Structure formats: C-alpha cells, structure tokens
Amino acid sequence: xxxxxxxxxxLVVGLVAGCACPCANTKVAAxxxxxxxxxxxxxxxxxxxxQLKDIEAAFRALPTxxxxxxxxxxxxxxxxxxxxxxxxxCFFLTFASEAARxxxxxHPAHKAFxxxxxxxxxxxxxxxxxxxx
Amino acid sequence: xxxxxxxxxxLVVGLVAGCACPCANTKVAAxxxxxxxxxxxxxxxxxxxxQLKDIEAAFRALPTxxxxxxxxxxxxxxxxxxxxxxxxxCFFLTFASEAARxxxxxHPAHKAFxxxxxxxxxxxxxxxxxxxx
Numbered sequence: 001x002x003x004x005x006x007x008x009x010x011l012v013v014g015l016v017a018g019c020a021c022p023c024a025n026t027k028v029a030a031x032x033x034x035x036x037x038x039x040x041x042x043x044x045x046x047x048x049x050x051q052l053k054d055i056e057a058a059f060r061a062l063p064t065x066x067x068x069x070x071x072x073x074x075x076x077x078x079x080x081x082x083x084x085x086x087x088x089x090c091f092f093l094t095f096a097s098e099a100a101r102x103x104x105x106x107h108p109a110h111k112a113f114x115x116x117x118x119x120x121x122x123x124x125x126x127x128x129x130x131x132x133x
Numbered sequence: 134x135x136x137x138x139x140x141x142x143x144l145v146v147g148l149v150a151g152c153a154c155p156c157a158n159t160k161v162a163a164x165x166x167x168x169x170x171x172x173x174x175x176x177x178x179x180x181x182x183x184q185l186k187d188i189e190a191a192f193r194a195l196p197t198x199x200x201x202x203x204x205x206x207x208x209x210x211x212x213x214x215x216x217x218x219x220x221x222x223c224f225f226l227t228f229a230s231e232a233a234r235x236x237x238x239x240h241p242a243h244k245a246f247x248x249x250x251x252x253x254x255x256x257x258x259x260x261x262x263x264x265x266x
C-alpha cells in the first residue's frame with residue numbers, strides 16, 4: 001500500500017508540474033504587442049483559378065521557408081460594403097520583431113514568391129503596424 | 134495508509150479532470166475560423182493630430198458600444214515597402230459570425246462614428262475575410 005501511495009504522490013506532483021504550469025501561463029499572459037504585416041492583392045483578369053490556387057499555396061508555404069513568422073492566415077473578400085477597391089485577397093502575417101520582418105522582405109524565398117507573381121498582380125497594398133489595443 | 138492512498142487517488146482524478154482537460158482542449162482544438170474586418174484609412178491633410186487622436190479613440194470605443202466584436206486591434210503604418218497607397222491607419226476587427234458583422238455595419242454607434250469622419254477621410258479600404266490557415 002505504501003508503494004501505491006508513493007506512486008499516487010508522484011503522479012500528483014507530475015500532473016501539477018506538467019499541466020498546471022502551462023494552464024496558468026495561458027491565463028495570465030498579457031496581450032503581446034506584435035508586428036502585423038497586411039498584404040492585399042487584386043489579381044489580373046487573365047489569372048486562372050488554377051494559377052490563383054498556386055499563388056495562395058506559395059504564399060502559405062512561406063512560413064515553412066522563412067523563420068520569424070509567428071502567425072499566418074489569409075482569406076478572400078466577403079465584405080458587403082464594396083470598399084475593397086478591387087482587392088480580393090488578404091494575407092495577414094505576424095512577426096515577433098522588426099528584425100524578423102526586415103529579414104523576411106529580402107529573403108530568397110520571399111523574392112522567389114514575388115517573382116512568381118509577375119503578370120498576375122493588378123494591384124497590391126501592404127501595410128505593417130504594431131498592434132495596439 | 135489506505136486513507137492516504139485514497140486521498141492521492143482522488144487528487145489524481147481531480148487533477149486529470151480539472152486541469153488536463155483544458156490543457157488538452159488548448160492543444161487539440163482546431164484553429165477557429167473567424168470573420169476578420171480590415172479597415173484602412175488615409176486621412177485628409179487638414180486633419181489635425183488632435184482630431185486623429187479623437188478618431189482613433191472613437192473607433193477603439195466601438196467594441197464597448199456594439200456587441201459581437203470578439204477582437205480589436207489597430208496601428209499605424211510602419212512598412213518600409215512604400216506599398217500602402219497613402220493608407221496610414223489599420224483597424225483590425227474580429228467577429229464570431231456573419232450575423233455579428235451584419236449587425237455591426239448599420240449599428241447606430243457605427244453610423245455615428247462614420248458620420249464623425251466627414252471631411253477627414255481621403256481614402257478608405259475595407260476587406261473582410263474568413264480566416265484560413
């Protein structure tokens with residue numbers, strides 16, 4: 001019975017150390033100020049749906065090729081306001097630092113992606129900001 | 134000793150049920166698909182810094198006046214790429230549903246904010262998207 005009690009005690013300590021700590025961190029962390037990189041595109045009329053899929057996949061692959069991107073999401077316009085100035089795609093990247101963003105811009109993988117867009121971009125809009133509440 | 138073993142067992146079960154479950158949820162939950170509402174502005178040259186602060190504060194106050202906004206952040210352009218087309222401010226709102234966004238647009242507080250911008254907006258760009266990884 002002593003062995004069972006000891007085993008249970010080890011389990012309790014293990015659970016407290018291994019589980020309660022991450023839970024607490026998740027709850028108490030203050031909102032982090034991060035660098036957002038918002039990229040919007042209008043593609044040319046001659047860009048086919050297949051080419052669009054390739055472009056979307058190529059952009060989505062950048063976080064696997066370039067370090068320092070801490071967040072990535074994207075989507076296509078569903079606003080009913082008609083104030084998107086023809087822009088249809090939004091890619092929303094997050095960097096932990098200015099240095100990470102500055103390393104991303106001239107990175108060979110980013111440059112190669114940019115080159116692959118040749119002839120497909122009608123309009124582009126890029127705005128970076130430090131997130132404030 | 135039997136009592137100690139039983140107590141330990143209760144503790145283990147309690148920890149597993151009360152702590153491991155939220156942890157597991159955090160880890161296994163699929164990324165939530167949310168509706169983003171991206172608003173970018175260029176303000177007129179005659180808009181004073183004080184008026185800009187009022188506009189920023191008025192936009193920031195909207196989540197306290199309109200239900201359904203589950204995320205809000207904003208910032209001013211720091212991109213070195215010069216592809217922001219004159220747009221200087223980005224407001225990034227999140228809605229849990231299309232219904233919440235649709236209720237936000239004609240909401241009196243949103244309409245009043247829009248009216249307060251009269252004479253101050255040189256350019257605006259609005260793009261909504263459902264977030265995809």
